[in-house]
Amino acid sequence: MQEMLRKRLIDALADCRVRACPDAELDEQPRLDACADENEFASRVVEVGMHLALRRRLEERRGEIEAALKRLDRGCYGDCEECGEEIGLARLMANPTAQLCVYCQADSERGQLRRCA
Ligand SMILES: [Zn+2]
Known part of the structure; x- marks a missing residue:
């Protein structure tokens, strides 16, 4: 049964990687000169902020999953x-x-x- 949980953890880890990657271009800081006006800039700031928050959650999740896999390896899972x-x-x-x-x-x-x- 631990092997089944290990597989679920590995699947979840792969899922985090996939979800953290695809829109990497959003990592760029919003640039005011690329926006038509302040409203567009403001909404882009929000967009990037939300993306970074999501990424932070994924990073945290990934850390938790990796810690759980380590505990499995050590036998204290x-x-x-x-x-x-x-x-x-x-x-x-x-x-x-x-x-x-x-x-x-x-x-x-x-x-x-x-x-x-
Ligand atoms: Zn307890």
């Missing part, structure tokens, strides 16, 4: 990083890059909420 208990197959199937068991995840989300408040 599926162990909660917080309490060391098994994360559980159902959770891993839903989210193969999960690093915390459902209890520790809930704890950490509560902690984040407290920090925000």
Whole structure:
């Protein structure tokens, strides 16, 4: 069953690469002189910003997937990083890059909420 999850992780990694690549030209900074007017410039700034945000999310996702593959190689995949208990197959199937068991995840989300408040 770990081999199946490994395959899913590798597929997801390939998917990130494909999605990060095709519109590489959007990486260029928006150039004011290439735009008809300020409105076009403004919308291009938004467009590039959204693209960069998407790319950052893909990079993060790729990092998570690579970390999960490393854990698979080390043989500690599926162990909660917080309490060391098994994360559980159902959770891993839903989210193969999960690093915390459902209890520790809930704890950490509560902690984040407290920090925000
Ligand atoms: Zn845990």
